[in-house]
Amino acid sequence: MELRLYNTLTRSKDTLRPLDPANVRMYVCGPTVYDHAHIGNARPVIVFDVLNRLLRRLYGDAHVKYVRNITDVDDKINARAAERGISIRDLTEETYRWFREDTAALNCLPPTVEPRATEHIDEMRTLIERLVATGHAYVAEEHVLFHVPSMPDYGRLSRRPLDEMVAGARVDVAPYKRDPMDFVLWKPSAEGVPGWPSPCGIATPGRPGWHIECSAMSWRHLGETFDIHGGGIDLVFPHHENEIAQSRCAFHTGVMAQMWMHNGFLMLEGEKMSKSLGNFVTIRELLTEWPGEVLRLAMLSTHYRQPINWTRQGLGFAAKTLDKWYRVIGEVEAETGEGNPFEIEIADRLADDLNTPSAITHLHHLAEVAEHEESSSALRRRFKGAANLLGLLGDTETGWRARQKEAIALDEGVIAGLIADRLAARKAKDFKRADQIREELAAQGIVLMDNKDGTTSWEVSR
Numbered sequence: 001m002e003l004r005l006y007n008t009l010t011r012s013k014d015t016l017r018p019l020d021p022a023n024v025r026m027y028v029c030g031p032t033v034y035d036h037a038h039i040g041n042a043r044p045v046i047v048f049d050v051l052n053r054l055l056r057r058l059y060g061d062a063h064v065k066y067v068r069n070i071t072d073v074d075d076k077i078n079a080r081a082a083e084r085g086i087s088i089r090d091l092t093e094e095t096y097r098w099f100r101e102d103t104a105a106l107n108c109l110p111p112t113v114e115p116r117a118t119e120h121i122d123e124m125r126t127l128i129e130r131l132v133a134t135g136h137a138y139v140a141e142e143h144v145l146f147h148v149p150s151m152p153d154y155g156r157l158s159r160r161p162l163d164e165m166v167a168g169a170r171v172d173v174a175p176y177k178r179d180p181m182d183f184v185l186w187k188p189s190a191e192g193v194p195g196w197p198s199p200c201g202i203a204t205p206g207r208p209g210w211h212i213e214c215s216a217m218s219w220r221h222l223g224e225t226f227d228i229h230g231g232g233i234d235l236v237f238p239h240h241e242n243e244i245a246q247s248r249c250a251f252h253t254g255v256m257a258q259m260w261m262h263n264g265f266l267m268l269e270g271e272k273m274s275k276s277l278g279n280f281v282t283i284r285e286l287l288t289e290w291p292g293e294v295l296r297l298a299m300l301s302t303h304y305r306q307p308i309n310w311t312r313q314g315l316g317f318a319a320k321t322l323d324k325w326y327r328v329i330g331e332v333e334a335e336t337g338e339g340n341p342f343e344i345e346i347a348d349r350l351a352d353d354l355n356t357p358s359a360i361t362h363l364h365h366l367a368e369v370a371e372h373e374e375s376s377s378a379l380r381r382r383f384k385g386a387a388n389l390l391g392l393l394g395d396t397e398t399g400w401r402a403r404q405k406e407a408i409a410l411d412e413g414v415i416a417g418l419i420a421d422r423l424a425a426r427k428a429k430d431f432k433r434a435d436q437i438r439e440e441l442a443a444q445g446i447v448l449m450d451n452k453d454g455t456t457s458w459e460v461s462r
């Protein structure tokens with residue numbers, strides 16, 4: 001099976017040809033840990049988790065290395081720690097723990113390595129000194145800057161016109177920059193701000209710029225060049241452009257990664273999500289209301305390169321779908337691997353630039369097939385195995401099934417009692433009370449169905 005992925009570098013769908021099929025290497029830019037991750041942050045995490053699962057399916061678990069970094073040195077972190085009156089370490093540890101819990105609830109496999117920026121300062125200094133020694137960077141007023149004109153093909157990834165990049169860079173033009181596009185590799189730290197011994201004989205302790213972190217961590221864990229680099233579309237310029245400049249100039253290589261993949265933006269109910277608009281939603285807030293699996297299915301229902309419009313309605317559809325699929329599979333174990341034709345059909349769709357909407361459409365079809373062949377648990381096992389490739393129907397602790405069990409743990413006697421109260425209220429024409437009971441139960445995931453014979457039955461919705 002050929003894996004074709006849209007490569008931002010070439011602007012075309014390219015076939016993945018790993019540099020070493022026994023060691024397929026992927027790097028994805030991870031979170032800056034200072035606050036709860038919002039639902040937009042969940043998109044690359046889920047998208048590249050699907051790719052990670054697919055790569056493992058195609059090349060074998062032992063032959064895929066997935067690195068996602070943690071940015072634990074950043075001015076936003078310093079500011080937030082000061083604001084909360086806690087240490088930087090406490091803030092980053094707490095935030096990282098939240099992030100791990102959130103992504104586990106979304107049923108994302110942990111990456112092979114999650115390197116922290118603060119544990120790779122040595123590598124950053126080494127890279128910076130190399131860049132200075134080869135004339136790609138210079139020291140100015142205790143900063144080290146990358147000199148953009150030293151790289152003739154700078155800008156190949158974003159393909160922005162030069163004047164646009166210069167205009168963007170002019171927002172922050174320090175007097176010590178030789179060129180407005182030059183960017184910071186290292187900067188001095190004032191007292192009270194985290195600092196490490198500086199490179200290039202600079203006396204004042206300092207800290208790295210953001211871009212150099214990813215060049216250092218990908219180098220350490222994946223080597224000078226590797227197969228896939230991913231992140232959100234907002235990272236193309238300047239972050240990824242600058243990563244490429246640093247790594248290629250330090251190692252004299254033609255590419256940093258062969259494939260550059262970028263997921264699209266996330267809109268919330270048709271609007272850009274922002275704190276100032278007051279429509280900023282964290283993963284954690286959503287998880288109080290929906291199982292992680294619903295968020296995952298809703299996210300994957302849009303192709304990763306398209307902008308996604310995140311709506312309650314979309315979550316509702318995902319919840320209904322999962323409800324049905326779990327009913328279809330019942331208690332069967334998943335069948336995985338070469339022998340499962342359903343899984344191959346799903347893998348095929350994912351191998352076409354991670355076409356998750358097509359894979360999900362096909363899962364709907366497979367669910368119908370599995371549902372109508374009542375006698376065959378083999379088909380249900382295959383269906384479940386196929387869905388597992390997308391990280392769905394996994395019976396996780398925070399998944400659908402767990403929520404259902406939680407809901408069922410509501411005393412059935414209590415539910416029966418409330419149903420009786422509701423019938424009595426309706427008989428007394430107290431429809432307000434009747435509706436109130438229906439809503440109370442709905443809030444706990446119990447849906448009432450009024451039958452033709454005047455009785456009421458119930459089922460767990462989510």
Ligand SMILES: [Zn+2]
Pocket residue numbers: 028029030214239243
């Ligand atoms: Zn990065």
